[in-house]
Structure formats: structure tokens, C-alpha cells
Amino acid sequence: MSLLDYFKTSKTSTASLAKERLQILVAHERTSRHQPSYLPELQDELLNVVRKYANVDQDAIFVNFEQDEHQETLELNIVLPEDNHGKKPKR
Amino acid sequence: MARIIVVTSGKGGVGKTTTSAAIAMGLAKKGHKTAVIDFDVGLRNLDLIMGCERRVVYDFINVVNGEATLHQALIKDKNCSQLYILPASQTRDKDALSKEGVEKVLEELSKTFKYIVCDSPAGIEKGAHLAMYFADDAFVVTNPEVSSVRDSDRMLGLMSSKSRRAEQNQEPIKEYLLLSRYSPDRVKLGEMLSVEDVQEILSLPLLGVIPESKSVLNASNAGIPIILDEKSDAGQAYADIVARYLGEDKPHRFIEDKKGFFGKLFGGK
Numbered sequence: 001m002s003l004l005d006y007f008k009t010s011k012t013s014t015a016s017l018a019k020e021r022l023q024i025l026v027a028h029e030r031t032s033r034h035q036p037s038y039l040p041e042l043q044d045e046l047l048n049v050v051r052k053y054a055n056v057d058q059d060a061i062f063v064n065f066e067q068d069e070h071q072e073t074l075e076l077n078i079v080l081p082e083d084n085h086g087k088k089p090k091r
Numbered sequence: 092m093a094r095i096i097v098v099t100s101g102k103g104g105v106g107k108t109t110t111s112a113a114i115a116m117g118l119a120k121k122g123h124k125t126a127v128i129d130f131d132v133g134l135r136n137l138d139l140i141m142g143c144e145r146r147v148v149y150d151f152i153n154v155v156n157g158e159a160t161l162h163q164a165l166i167k168d169k170n171c172s173q174l175y176i177l178p179a180s181q182t183r184d185k186d187a188l189s190k191e192g193v194e195k196v197l198e199e200l201s202k203t204f205k206y207i208v209c210d211s212p213a214g215i216e217k218g219a220h221l222a223m224y225f226a227d228d229a230f231v232v233t234n235p236e237v238s239s240v241r242d243s244d245r246m247l248g249l250m251s252s253k254s255r256r257a258e259q260n261q262e263p264i265k266e267y268l269l270l271s272r273y274s275p276d277r278v279k280l281g282e283m284l285s286v287e288d289v290q291e292i293l294s295l296p297l298l299g300v301i302p303e304s305k306s307v308l309n310a311s312n313a314g315i316p317i318i319l320d321e322k323s324d325a326g327q328a329y330a331d332i333v334a335r336y337l338g339e340d341k342p343h344r345f346i347e348d349k350k351g352f353f354g355k356l357f358g359g360k
């Protein structure tokens with residue numbers, strides 16, 4: 001089924017698709033607007049440090065910045081590979 | 092003290108210049124002394140839409156650089172004695188404008204004008220930033236289309252953090268949604284974002300909906316702001332917008348499909 005057929009047969013109108021996509025995107029962009037500009041660089045450097053010890057992928061690191069009235073928090077999530085615990089990758 | 096209105100959008104070609112010309116004319120026709128400034132340095136177009144392109148001698152940059160006085164550069168509109176146009180430079184690039192230069196011109200205009208309408212260039216860079224920096228009110232022109240809505244939201248973010256009001260911790264810029272090029276019939280068919288959809292996403296008060304209209308091209312062909320075409324739907328939409336902005340209570344129009352029964356048959360919401 002081509003994409004065009006999908007638009008023709010589906011009950012979801014393209015306008016509601018547009019609305020849904022925009023709501024997700026705009027919410028995402030609004031939170032990232034308030035993030036400090038050093039975030040991508042920080043993420044990159046952290047990844048390099050982790051990679052000295054574990055063989056993780058580029059996308060195995062997740063950095064989330066949050067802000068409320070009282071404090072700013074940086075949440076770090078790194079998924080380690082299953083097979084090589086503690087093993088140092090070849091560099 | 093003048094009220095400074097920026098007409099902005101982020102995305103290009105959504106109807107900022109059309110809107111600037113229309114609302115400036117509308118405000119002036121209501122008896123308020125109004126100046127409209129073209130901030131699109133290097134790509135001046137407001138003069139064409141206002142029909143004064145052959146009377147441009149000096150421009151905004153000349154005034155900023157002290158090569159001409161404001162009095163020399165302002166063009167008095169041929170249709171309305173309360174309206175003046177400050178054209179952009181066609182030859183200089185946008186670096187010729189500075190915050191200090193713009194501030195000086197706005198301050199001088201503020202002494203004698205009631206409203207100053209700033210026609211922003213597209214984008215989020217220097218020209219667009221300077222056009223909104225000193226604003227009191229923002230008319231956010233948006234088309235019912237994904238990229239335009241996204242860019243409007245981007246612009247709203249900038250106005251809430253990078254404007255003078257934001258930087259000096261003053262009351263924020265008053266932002267209004269102007270939804271332009273709207274086709275109620277396509278909304279009914281589920282092919283176009285509805286005014287409620289766009290309002291929900293951007294959470295802005297609606298100043299008005301301007302329908303997609305053939306009369307806009309006719310007006311720009313002739314160099315007459317669309318609001319002077321009182322018979323046209325788009326002209327009436329802009330007249331309503333000006334009235335609402337000035338505090339008049341006007342119910343919204345041009346939102347419903349005129350082919351009511353047909354629309355109901357297809358059951359949009």
C-alpha cells in the first residue's frame with residue numbers, strides 16, 4: 001500500500017496527523033529551548049570518557065536536562081553493552 | 092509614547108508584509124498617526140505593497156547612519172495622511188542595522204507617532220531579532236501548515252527570552268495569533284489544520300483569521316493595501332483585526348465554511 005493510499009483510506013485526516021506531530025515536536029523543542037548550550041558538548045565528552053572503559057554505542061547515552069522553580073537537574077543514562085562487562089575495548 | 096507592533100513569523104512568505112501594510116493602513120484610517128517600517132534590509136518590498144516605490148529617496152539605513160533625517164526619509168502615504176512609510180535599504184546588507192541605530196529611530200518616531208508597525212524579515216537572525224527586540228505587541232502571522240506553526244513557536248520562544256522586555260524583566264511582549272491563508276472548506280475536509288488546532292498548539296489569543304483570497308494578489312499588483320478593498324473577504328478580515336486590536340468587540344469571521352451543509356456531510360469537528 002502506497003503512502004497515498006494510506007491517506008485516502010485511513011480515517012485519520014492529514015490535518016489530525018499534522019496536529020499530533022506538531023504537538024510532540026513543539027513540546028520537545030520548548031523543553032530543549034531552556035537547556036544550557038553546553039549540553040551537546042558535555043554529552044560528547046561524557047561519551048568519550050565512558051568509552052575508555054566500556055564499548056558503548058553513540059546512542060547508548062541519554063542526557064536529560066530538567067528545570068523547576070527550585071533546581072536544575074541533569075539526568076544521565078548510559079546503557080552498557082551486555083557482553084563485555086568491565087572489558088576495556090581496543091583503542 | 093508610541094506602541095510598537097512587530098509583525099513576525101519566523102517562516103518566510105506567510106503574509107507578514109501583506110499584514111504590515113494592511114494593519115498600518117487600518118490604524119491610520121482610524122485616525123491614529125502610524126509609521127510602518129520595513130526591516131527587510133536588502134530585500135525591500137513594503138514600498139511595493141504600499142504603492143510608494145517610486146517615491147523612495149532615503150531609507151532606514153540612511154537615517155541610522157545620519158545620512159538623512161527621519162523627516163526626509165519618511166514617505167507620506169497617498170491614501171491616508173496619518174500614515175508614513177520608512178522603507179528598507181535595497182543596497183546595504185543587514186549588518187548595516189544595529190540595536191543602537193534602531194533604538195534611536197524608534198525613539199524619535201515615538202515622539203510623534205501613536206503606532207509603529209515593524210515588518211520583520213523572515214528567519215530568526217539579526218533582521219528578525221532587531222524587528223522584534225523593542226516591540227510592545229507581536230502579531231504572529233501563521234499559516235495553517237506544519238512548518239509555519241513550528242517556526243511561529245520558535246519565534247515566540249525568542250521573543251520571550253531575547254527581546255528588550257525579556258532582558259529587562261519587564262512585562263512580556265503581548266503576543267497575538269493572526270492565522271492567514273485559511274481555507275475553511277479544506278479544514279472541513281480534514282486537509283488543513285483548524286484555527287482551534289493552531290491555537291491549541293501555540294496557546295496564543297486569536298486576533299483574527301485571514302482567509303486565502305485572490306484579492307490579495309490583485310491588491311499587491313496595484314500597490315494598494317488589501318484593507319482598502321473593503322469588498323474583499325481578506326480586506327474585511329484585516330479591518331476586523333484592527334478593530335479588535337483597538338478593543339472593539341468583533342465576532343470572528345471567515346472560520347466557518349460557507350457551504351455549511353456540504354461541510355457537515357463530511358463531518359469535520
Ligand SMILES: Nc1ncnc2c1ncn2[C@@H]1O[C@H](COP(=O)(O)OP(=O)(O)OP(=O)(O)O)[C@@H](O)[C@H]1O
Pocket residue numbers: 100102103104105106107108109110131211212213271272273301302303304305307308311325
Ligand atoms: N490571505 C492571503 N491569500 C492569498 N495570498 C496571500 C494571502 N496573504 C499573503 N498572500 C500572498 O503570499 C505571498 C507572500 O506574502 P508576503 O510578501 O506578505 O509574505 P511575507 O511573510 O512578508 O514574506 P517574506 O518572508 O518574504 O517577507 C504574496 O504573494 C501574497 O500575495
Ligand SMILES: [Mg+2]
Pocket residue numbers: 107108109131136210211212
Ligand atoms: Mg515580507
